[in-house]
Amino acid sequence: MNMVSKRWYSIITVLLSVVFGLFFGNFLVQGRTLFRAKDSDAVAISDLRAELAVEKAKYEQLANRQQELEARKRTLLQVDSHDPSSERLYAAWKEYALLSGLTDVSGTGIRLTLDDKLNYNPVSDPIESVVHDTTVIYAMNLLWAAGARAMTLNGTRMTAVSNISCVGPTILSYDVRLMPPYEIEAIGPADSMKKAVESDSWFARLRQKEIGVRITLSEEAMMTLPSFSKTHDFRSYMDLLIPVDES
Amino acid sequence: MKEKKSANNPSKLTRYTTILVVGIIVGLVAALLMKTLNASAVSDKSYQDLQNSIIEYQRKNEELNNRNVHLYEYIRELEDDLASGKGGESFLRIVEEKEQYAIFAGLRAVRNKGVSVTLTPMSGYKIQDIVIQQFVNELSALGAQAISINGERKVATTEIRANQDSIIINGVAYSRESPFDIKAIVPPSKIDTYIVPYLETVAGNLREQIGNDALAIAIRSESSVTIPALEEDRIAYQKELLIPVE
Numbered sequence: 461m462n463m464v465s466k467r468w469y470s471i472i473t474v475l476l477s478v479v480f481g482l483f484f485g486n487f488l489v490q491g492r493t494l495f496r497a498k499d500s501d502a503v504a505i506s507d508l509r510a511e512l513a514v515e516k517a518k519y520e521q522l523a524n525r526q527q528e529l530e531a532r533k534r535t536l537l538q539v540d541s542h543d544p545s546s547e548r549l550y551a552a553w554k555e556y557a558l559l560s561g562l563t564d565v566s567g568t569g570i571r572l573t574l575d576d577k578l579n580y581n582p583v584s585d586p587i588e589s590v591v592h593d594t595t596v597i598y599a600m601n602l603l604w605a606a607g608a609r610a611m612t613l614n615g616t617r618m619t620a621v622s623n624i625s626c627v628g629p630t631i632l633s634y635d636v637r638l639m640p641p642y643e644i645e646a647i648g649p650a651d652s653m654k655k656a657v658e659s660d661s662w663f664a665r666l667r668q669k670e671i672g673v674r675i676t677l678s679e680e681a682m683m684t685l686p687s688f689s690k691t692h693d694f695r696s697y698m699d700l701l702i703p704v705d706e707s
Numbered sequence: 708m709k710e711k712k713s714a715n716n717p718s719k720l721t722r723y724t725t726i727l728v729v730g731i732i733v734g735l736v737a738a739l740l741m742k743t744l745n746a747s748a749v750s751d752k753s754y755q756d757l758q759n760s761i762i763e764y765q766r767k768n769e770e771l772n773n774r775n776v777h778l779y780e781y782i783r784e785l786e787d788d789l790a791s792g793k794g795g796e797s798f799l800r801i802v803e804e805k806e807q808y809a810i811f812a813g814l815r816a817v818r819n820k821g822v823s824v825t826l827t828p829m830s831g832y833k834i835q836d837i838v839i840q841q842f843v844n845e846l847s848a849l850g851a852q853a854i855s856i857n858g859e860r861k862v863a864t865t866e867i868r869a870n871q872d873s874i875i876i877n878g879v880a881y882s883r884e885s886p887f888d889i890k891a892i893v894p895p896s897k898i899d900t901y902i903v904p905y906l907e908t909v910a911g912n913l914r915e916q917i918g919n920d921a922l923a924i925a926i927r928s929e930s931s932v933t934i935p936a937l938e939e940d941r942i943a944y945q946k947e948l949l950i951p952v953e
Contacts, residue, residue: 470726477727481734501754508757515764522771529778536785537801549798553805554951559943560812561863564952597844605866605875609948620813620862623847630759632848636766637759648948684952691767693774694811700852700892703806704816704933 523690530689561619562694565610566684567647570654570677572599575641577672588671593626595673596642598662600624606656608648610685614638617688621697634692641674650679813862813937817853820895821932822846822902824910826887827923833883834922836869838913842889843867845909849902851891853934857881858888860937878942890932898928 537550557563574596577589588595600611600618611618613633624633631638646653657663657677666673688694781800788797809815824842828834839856846854854861859876866875873880874887881887893902903926910924937943 470723473723473726474730477730478734478737481731481736482738484731484735484738486738505753505757508754508761512757512761512764515761515768518768519764519771522768522775526771526775526778529775529782532782533778533785536782536789537797537804549801549805553801553808555946556805556808556812556814558946558949558951559814560808562808562811565949566952567948567950593844597840601840601866601868604864605868607948609864609946611863618863620811620860621847621852622863623850624844625848636763639756639759689774691770693770693777695777695807696770696773698807698811698852700819700894701810701817702819703810704818 526690560694561610561617561688564684564687564690565647566682567609568650569608569645569647569680569683570603570650570657571680571683572603572644572646572657573641573674573676574599574644575674578674586671588666589673590629591631591640591642591673593624593631595666596631596644597624599644599657602656602660603644603646603648603653606649606653608646608653610648611644611646612685614643615686616691617686619688619694619697636691645680645683645685647683647685654679813853813860813943816933816936817892818931818933819892820898821851821890821892821929821934822898822906823891823925823927823929823932824889824906825923825925825927826889827925828884828886829920829922831884832921833872834874834887835883835917836867836874838917838922839874839887839889840867841909841913842906845906846889846891846893849893849897849905851893854889854891855934856887856889858935860935862937862943864943877937890929890934892932892934903928 537553554563558565574591576591577585580589596613600613603611613622613624616633616636622634624631626632627637631642654677657675663675665671667675785797785800788800806815810817824846826834826838826842843854843856843861856867856876859865859879862877865877868875869883870880872883874883875881906926910926913922913924
């Protein structure tokens with residue numbers, strides 16, 4: 461064997477042994493994860509998942525209970541609506557519930573989803589690659605201007621007191637922390653709302669490869685948006701307001 | 708001579724075995740390091756996400772629970788009214804609840820302590836919609852329960868957007884060269900200690916961005932602010948695209 465062959469032989473041996481080491485190390489780590497499932501992180505995460513499942517089940521139960529109570533309340537209030545004198549009042553009650561976002565509503569609309577750039581790197585990617593509160597507010601303003609009549613953000617109904625702000629990398633809506641993707645559902649003229657998003661220059665910029673915000677838009681022939689009361693108690697958002705005619 | 712050479716140089720087998728062992732150790736360390744870093748990053752993120760989700764659900768559950776308690780009491784009162792034959796009581800309850808909905812929707816004029824922000828453009832400067840939006844969003848995030856811009860009540864469907872020389876609010880055009888007066892009812896206990904100083908900071912940042920000569924910003928604490936109701940001819944009253952789900 462000449463000198464050159466020997467050198468190549470050594471290099472190949474080293475490379476093969478490193479590759480073998482990588483596989484072996486990986487195998488060991490997998491084995492460790494498999495056999496040491498009671499690792500402290502795994503236990504903590506498992507506990508949190510269980511706690512989350514309990515909270516979700518509680519939420520479902522409370523939401524169902526609320527639906528039953530709302531239905532019961534409507535039935536009781538309707539008793540008097542058979543009286544012609546209170547028929548108009550009952551109609552106004554229903555109209556204001558509709559305008560205030562306190563009833564479920566359905567209609568045609570669009571679903572707009574905004575998500576951070578895939579594998580966002582804070583060092584190399586521009587700040588716009590992350591969806592900010594301003595991006596969500598901008599999108600909503602665009603949709604209201606295009607004729608949207610009702611809207612939700614990640615399932616929560618927007619109302620006269622809706623507030624969206626930013627804390628660190630996440631967005632707060634009505635003081636609830638939201639995680640991306642941010643899904644905006646809007647009932648209204650679907651064509652006009654879709655055109656508004658598609659032709660908007662700021663959205664075109666966000667879609668560019670170097671920014672890479674992931675935007676999806678779909679038209680929905682029929683969608684239902686939940687009442688604000690399914691997620692929040694509206695009375696706590698109007699306790700500072702004194703009606704002027706009562707003063 | 709040959710024996711001496713062989714004693715100084717390890718055999719080929721020993722040499723290759725050493726290379727093999729070192730290679731395996733290097734590979735092993737690299738694999739363990741990568742896995743550990745990756746696993747720790749993933750578990751930190753999952754942990755944080757899960758904690759956030761739990762807090763979010765706990766908050767929602769608390770609100771729903773409060774609402775259900777209130778509804779339950781309300782239903783009991785309605786049932787008592789019906790059982791005792793007080794039909795008029797139910798009538799009054801519908802009136803009361805209708806008014807609550809109307810206030811929440813912004814269909815009634817309201818008053819209380821609050822703040823006002825006046826934006827006055829200097830000669831030639833046209834106010835940008837984003838400046839008004841920023842103050843409105845900040846006020847909402849600060850807990851404002853009612854906001855008006857030039858007397859236009861902010862409701863769920865209110866848009867604030869520039870269109871050439873105007874800014875459109877609730878479908879009404881306002882000149883970008885005229886002052887804009889934003890009023891809000893906010894938590895009274897925080898007005899002087901937090902809200903006004905915070906808004907001054909926002910104004911200071913804006914002045915730095917657009918220049919001191921472009922826009923005058925005046926922020927005042929108000930002992931009584933009246934926020935008008937939404938005008939009945941505004942687009943927010945159009946509800947033909949909404950089907951109530953009974």
